[in-house]
Amino acid sequence: MTPVTTFSGKTVALFGLGGSGLVTALALKEGGAHVVACDDNPAKMTEAAAKGIGTGDLRQLDWSKVSALILSPGVPLTHPEPHWSAKLANEAGVEIIGDIELFCRERARIAPDAPFVAITGTNGKSTTTALIAHILREAGRDVQMGGNIGTAILSLEPPSDSRIHVIECSSFQIDLAPSLAPTVGVHLNLSPDHIDRHGTMESYAAIKERLVAKAQQAVIGIDDGLSRAIADTCTAKGVKVTRISIEPMGAEGFFADGTTLVQVTPSDAVAVADLAGIGSLRGSHNAQNAAAAVAVAVALGVSGEKIRSGLYTFPGLPHRMEEVGRIRSTLFINDSKATNADSTEKALKSFDNILWILGGKPKEGGIEPLKEYFPKIRKAYLIGAATEEFAKTLGNGVPYVRSGTLDNAVQQAAADAAAMNGPSVVLLSPACASYDQFPNYEVRGNHFRELVRALPGVEAKGA
Structure with missing residues (x-):
C-alpha cells in the first residue's frame, strides 16, 4: 500500500467505497487523515467501518472543516449533473479529487523523480499498460502496475527512484487528477465515448489531453484528428512528443509497416521489431499498442534486445482476442x-x-x-x-x-x-x-x- 500522508491530521470526505474507494480510505487512514466515508450501499459502509474507517452521512458533515472530497471515478463529477456529494463540496469550496491525484501528490512529496508512466486513450489502454509493464519486468525493472486496469493505484508499493509505476488512467480518473504530470504520458487515440459523462466530444478530448500536457515526455498516437491536434498542441507548448502511428510517417517516432515496427529518427528509419507470429498482438490496433509500448521502453532506456524479448513473450490480456x-x-x-x-x-x-x-x-x-x-x-x-x-x-x-x-x-x-x-x-x-x-x-x-x-x-x- 501507498500511505497518503499529504492529508495527515486533516479531515477528508470520501464517496464511493468500491474496490478502489475502500483502498483509498485505508491509504488515507494509514497516512494519518481523518476519513469520513460514505456510499449509497449500506453494506459497503459496514465493510469499511469493520476495517476501522470512519463512516457517516456526508449530508450531515460540517464542510467548513473538510480539506477535500475524494470521489470515486464512477460517480458523476459534472455530467449529466454533479453527484450530490460533489454539489456539497462545490458549495463549500472544497476541492474534489480522486485516488490518482492522491498518488501524484504523495509521489511529489516523497519521491518526485520516481518513474511514472501513465496511459490513456479510448481504446487499447489496458493492453498497452500490460505490455509496457511486461517489457519493463522482462528487462529486470521493479514495476508496479495498476489504475483503471483493475488494481487500485494506492494498493501498490509507494513510489521510489528505483520503482516504475505503470498506470492506466480513464477519463474519469484524469478529470479528478489536476496535478497529473507523469514521467512518460501515453495517449493512444480518441473516438466518441463517455459523452454522457463529459458533455461533448471536445470536453472529452480536453480531459484526455491533460494526461500528456504536463508529462516530461509524451507518446501520442496520431491516427485520428483529435489526437493529432493534441500532439501538435503539446509540441507547441514545449512538451517532448514522440508520435506513433499504424501508417508510415515522416515525423520522428514509431510506426507500424504491416507487422514491422519502425523507428524514425532525424537521420534514419530503422526496423526495431516484428510482430508477425505474436498471437497476443494481432491486428493493426495492437500494432499501435505495441508502438506505444516500444516508445515508452526506449524512453526509459530499455535495450532493443530486451524490448523484442518482451514483445515476443507477452501473454496478452484475458478476453481480448x-x-x-x-x-x-x-x-x-x-x-x-x-x-x-x-x-x-x-x-x-x-x-x-x-x-x-x-x-x-x-x-x-x-x-x-x-x-x-x-x-x-x-x-x-x-x-x-x-x-x-x-x-x-x-x-x-x-x-x-x-x-x-x-x-x-x-x-x-x-x-x-x-x-x-x-x-x-x-x-x-x-x-x-x-x-x-x-x-x-x-x-x-x-x-x-x-x-x-x-x-x-x-x-x-x-x-
Whole structure:
C-alpha cells in the first residue's frame, strides 16, 4: 500500500467505497487523515467501518472543516449533473479529487523523480499498460502496475527512484487528477465515448489531453484528428512528443509497416521489431499498442534486445482476442471484452473464415457498422437479447443460427468447424454488453473458455 500522508491530521470526505474507494480510505487512514466515508450501499459502509474507517452521512458533515472530497471515478463529477456529494463540496469550496491525484501528490512529496508512466486513450489502454509493464519486468525493472486496469493505484508499493509505476488512467480518473504530470504520458487515440459523462466530444478530448500536457515526455498516437491536434498542441507548448502511428510517417517516432515496427529518427528509419507470429498482438490496433509500448521502453532506456524479448513473450490480456484453444486447424478466440461494434471490428479485421458468436444486450447502432466484414464470416451464432435485431442485420448476407445460449453456440460452431476444409476461427466477439445472460464480460469470457476446454480433442492455451 501507498500511505497518503499529504492529508495527515486533516479531515477528508470520501464517496464511493468500491474496490478502489475502500483502498483509498485505508491509504488515507494509514497516512494519518481523518476519513469520513460514505456510499449509497449500506453494506459497503459496514465493510469499511469493520476495517476501522470512519463512516457517516456526508449530508450531515460540517464542510467548513473538510480539506477535500475524494470521489470515486464512477460517480458523476459534472455530467449529466454533479453527484450530490460533489454539489456539497462545490458549495463549500472544497476541492474534489480522486485516488490518482492522491498518488501524484504523495509521489511529489516523497519521491518526485520516481518513474511514472501513465496511459490513456479510448481504446487499447489496458493492453498497452500490460505490455509496457511486461517489457519493463522482462528487462529486470521493479514495476508496479495498476489504475483503471483493475488494481487500485494506492494498493501498490509507494513510489521510489528505483520503482516504475505503470498506470492506466480513464477519463474519469484524469478529470479528478489536476496535478497529473507523469514521467512518460501515453495517449493512444480518441473516438466518441463517455459523452454522457463529459458533455461533448471536445470536453472529452480536453480531459484526455491533460494526461500528456504536463508529462516530461509524451507518446501520442496520431491516427485520428483529435489526437493529432493534441500532439501538435503539446509540441507547441514545449512538451517532448514522440508520435506513433499504424501508417508510415515522416515525423520522428514509431510506426507500424504491416507487422514491422519502425523507428524514425532525424537521420534514419530503422526496423526495431516484428510482430508477425505474436498471437497476443494481432491486428493493426495492437500494432499501435505495441508502438506505444516500444516508445515508452526506449524512453526509459530499455535495450532493443530486451524490448523484442518482451514483445515476443507477452501473454496478452484475458478476453481480448485471447487464444483459448485449438482443435486441429480451428482456433478458438475469446474476445468477450468486445462489448460494442467498434471493439468487435478489430477482431473481424484480424481473422478470416470466421465462425462468429455474437449477441447479448445490444448497444445503439448494433452491428450495422460491421457490414463490410460480413464476407469474412462463414456463419454466425446468435445469442441473447440481440438475436432478432442482429438476425435482421445479417439478413441473407451471412448464414446464421439462433443459438440462444453461449453453450449451444460453442457446440454448434465447433461442429461446423470440424466439417469445414481448411483453417477457421471460432470467435466470441459479442458486440454487446453481457447483462442479459452474464453479470459482466469477464464471466462471459471465462464461461466460453471453460466450454472450449471441455471440447473433445482441444489443445488448450494457458490452461
